Amino acid sequence: MKSKYTTIIDIARQLNISKSTVSRALTGHPNVKEPTRKAVLELASSMEYQRNSLALGFSKHTTNTIGIMVPEFMSTYFPSVIVGVQDVMQAAGYNVVICQQNESYESEVSNMKLLLSYRVDGIIVSHTKETRNFDHFTLAQRRGVPLVFFNRVPDDMNVPNVVVNDYEAAFQAVEHLIAIGRKRIAHLAGPESLVNTRLRRQGYLDALKKHDIPYNPDLVLSYDLTTEKVKIYMKHFLDLATPPDALFAINDPTAIAAMEVVKAKGLRIPEDIAIVGFSNDFSAQLVYPGLTTVAQPTADIGRTAAEMLLQELKAKVKNDYTIKKAPTIQLPTKLIVRESTVSPSKLRNK
Amino acid sequence: MKSKYTTIIDIARQLNISKSTVSRALTGHPNVKEPTRKAVLELASSMEYQRNSLALGFSKHTTNTIGIMVPEFMSTYFPSVIVGVQDVMQAAGYNVVICQQNESYESEVSNMKLLLSYRVDGIIVSHTKETRNFDHFTLAQRRGVPLVFFNRVPDDMNVPNVVVNDYEAAFQAVEHLIAIGRKRIAHLAGPESLVNTRLRRQGYLDALKKHDIPYNPDLVLSYDLTTEKVKIYMKHFLDLATPPDALFAINDPTAIAAMEVVKAKGLRIPEDIAIVGFSNDFSAQLVYPGLTTVAQPTADIGRTAAEMLLQELKAKVKNDYTIKKAPTIQLPTKLIVRESTVSPSKLRNK
DNA sequence: CAAAAAATTGGAACCGTTCCCATCAAAAAA
DNA sequence: TTTTTTGATGGGAACGGTTCCAATTTTTTG
Incomplete structure (x- = not known):
């Protein structure tokens, strides 16, 4: 042929x-x-x-291409990280191939194998909420393909990563709720498999403790990040004998879904219940009332991860992270206060 | 080595x-x-x-991989089309590589060359707003790489494509505005380079004509889809001696940016100005008031495009669209009426 | 102007896989 | 038992590029 x-x-x-x-x-x-x-x-x-890049990569053992694997891309978080990655990588002469997992562990494994079979030079990853086994990642490392994680980082793997201080950011978010006078603060946490879940919950707990608000286990629920579950759990919170007067949600989609439940029940936000999300998704400023949330520097996260990967790629001697401590970069977050915690009139006076 | x-x-x-x-x-x-x-x-x-997929593709002249090129992915439209494409393609045993252009013509050309250099078996495309030259697409065809377009289709190319009836959908959207009693209906159109712009504007014009509303050129502006321009143009509309009482926007991000201008000016939606968008982006239901818009079956568009491409791929004899008419599939849209055109009380009575 | 050095070009190996063809062994048929 | 057919395996070309080394040409130098 x-x-x-x-x-x-x-x-x-x-x-x-x-x-x-x-x-x-x-x-x-x-x-x-x-x-x-x-x-x-x-x-x-x-x-x-x-x-013919196939012939070239085949003969040179290097493809000038990197992969980026994200768990989903319906929120603006991951797309905007990707834009940051592309930015740096294209400037450095690399091609970027995007893989999307639909939050499925199975897809993650098969996409990882796809990228390896295409002999990408490196991979930037944020794992799915289902991922509990990390063999596919260590496989890449054994093949000499450098990995850089961001946002969702496997906590028992020593890998270069870019994150935000989830603990501190959550702590501040909850302190903000306390500062506006809330006492019964509920927390909708994510799946146990994500570090973010654990760190943000710890931030929540420690903020309560600092301000002498007793921890009430009835007000904390972990869930699987599906919209249906938010609705069920949020209804449950509101039906308690003494319902919460504030909610700290693991992320913005959770917060927004929760707001719908609150509004459907005829309660007022923030008067009856104040709500805080996480990540400052584009939709946070669109919802009514505007959602108070923790902004993450998404494009910067992407750019930083890309630069970190470039470091790995240009190292003549591959860094061996079974011996050496892997670098971590923590980028700053910022609490964005909107109407879901502070009523419009007060906001304007600020 | x-x-x-x-x-x-x-x-x-x-x-x-x-x-x-x-x-x-x-x-x-x-x-x-x-x-x-x-x-x-x-x-x-x-x-x-x-x-080693490189060696395999190299020796077999086929890679079992297809590419999908989208102009941007910060709105939910393209990501959800991609999910539909992946759905069908993975089931058929193909890998999908995603390329994102950031609405840049230059990126589009270079991504196209990238995909060709990786010898993908086929490509699904929606071109950028800057694209006026289609040589990179015909190049793919000359190389025997089948293309399927969706949403944004070059109108002087005979290529398989999946679209919605932009004309009809726009017509209905504008009729809806007329039905609720609006007479001075403005239209924020997109760049001339997109078919969608022309079709939707024609739908707008014909709806006015049908209902004997004279066409007022002052109320129609084409723009480049940047948020800054929306603000300028919308302010211009509102500052007219007799400002419009309704707006039909080319898409949801435009409509949403316009809403902000309206709200900032202290006008009421829909009482002072009713607004309709296009595509039913996820954010359309989040904004306040909820945005009336034309829903597109995004995942279906992706699935249909993928199936069309599979047809092309399995044709033993490549279809030659310099001779033969290329297939088009038109999927149905649905007008979703929300509070941006009909006040909540009336909506509830329906 | 011949010899040496430098610049340019050709030849061949190599990368990992498939696939066609030849070979060989085993099984079936005569 | 011999021949034919079938099944299993090995050998090698092909795919398109890079790269090293050798060969050739050109330029420089003594």
Whole structure:
């Protein structure tokens, strides 16, 4: 089967020179006479020569391509991290291939194998909520493919990663709720499998403790990040004998789904119940009332992760993280106060 | 340089058989004795053999991978189309590589070349708002790589595509505004380069004509889809001697940005100005008031495009669309009426 | 102007896999 | 038992590029 793509051999034949020379001319090797180079370049362009990355990667053992794996991309968080990654990587001459897992562990494993089978040079990852087994990640490491994690980092793996201080950010968010006079603060936490869940919950607990508010286990529920469950759990909170006067939600979609339940029940936000989310998703400013939330520097997270990966890639001797401590970078967050915790009139006076 | 990946030659050497036999065992060729196959499979799994897709694609001239190119993915529209595409393609045993253009023509060209250099078997595309030159698309076709377009389809190219009836949907949306008694209906249109812009505007014009509302050129502006411009143009509309009492926006982000301008000016939605968007982005239900909009079956669009591409891929003889008419599939839209056009009390009575 | 040095080019190996063809062994048929 | 058919395996070319080394040409130098 003859392919329709032009090859360097086609060019070589037409010019009656060897393919080595054509290759040299095309890659900008210095040892090519000017007229030869010109002839090759002209013919290549007129024949619309398109180099075969498969052949190239195959023969050079490096593809100049990296992969990025995200658990989902319906919120704006991951897309905007990806934009940051592409930014840095394209400037560095790398191609970026995006894989999306739909929060499925199975997809994650198969996408990882896909990326490895395409011999990507490195991978930036945030794992799914289902991921409890990390063998597919260590496999990549054993193959010499550097990994950089962000946001969701496996906590028993020593890998380079970019995160925010989830603990501190949660602590501040809860302190904000306390500052506006709330005492019965509920927390809708995420799945146990995510570090973020544990850190943010600890921040919540410690903020309560600092302000001498006793911890009430009835007000903390972990859930699987599905919209249906939010509705059930939120209804449960509101039906308690003494319902909460505030909610700290693991993320913005959770907070927004919770707001709907509150509104459907005819309660007022923030008067009856104040709500705080996490990540400052684009939708946080759109909902009514505007959602108070912890902003993450998403594009920066992407850029930083990309730079970290570039470090790994250009290290002549691969860093061995079974011996050496892997680098972590923590980026700052910022509490964005909106109407879901402070009524509009007060906000304006600020 | 020795790669850390196991190859079929490593396996062959260890078992003292030829690489042909190993290859046959791994690909499930029938002519392999059972004990041999078993030995190969076991060793492959214990050595964590991972086939080299570069070598495979290189030798077979087919990669079992398709690309999808989208102009942006910060709204939910394109991500959810992608999910539909992945759905069908994964079931059919194909890998999907996602490329995101950031609405940049330059990125589009370079991503197209990237996909071609990786010899993908086919590509699903929605072009950027900047794209006016389609050479990179015809290049793919000349290389025998089938294309399927969706949403944004170059109108002077004969290519398979999946769309909605933009004209009809716009017509209905505007009729809805007329039905609720609006007479001065403004239209914020998109860039001239997109078919959607032209079709939706035509729908707008024809709806006015049908209901004997004279066309007022002052009330129609085309713009480049940037948030800053919406603000300027919307302010301009509101500052007219007789400002519009309704707005039909090219898409939901436009409508939502326009709503902010209206609210900032202290006007009421829908009483002073009713607003309709397009696509039913996830945020349309979140904004306050809820945005009336035209829902598109996004996941279905993705699934349909994927199925169309599969048709192209399995055609033994490639369809030549320089001769033959390319198929088009039009999927249904649905007008979703929310509070931005009908006040809550009336909505409830319906 | 011949010899040495430098620049340019060609040839061949290599990368990992598939696949066609040849070979050989085993099983079936004569 | 011999021949034919079938099944299992090995050998090697092909895919498109890079790269090292050798060969050739050109330039420089003594």
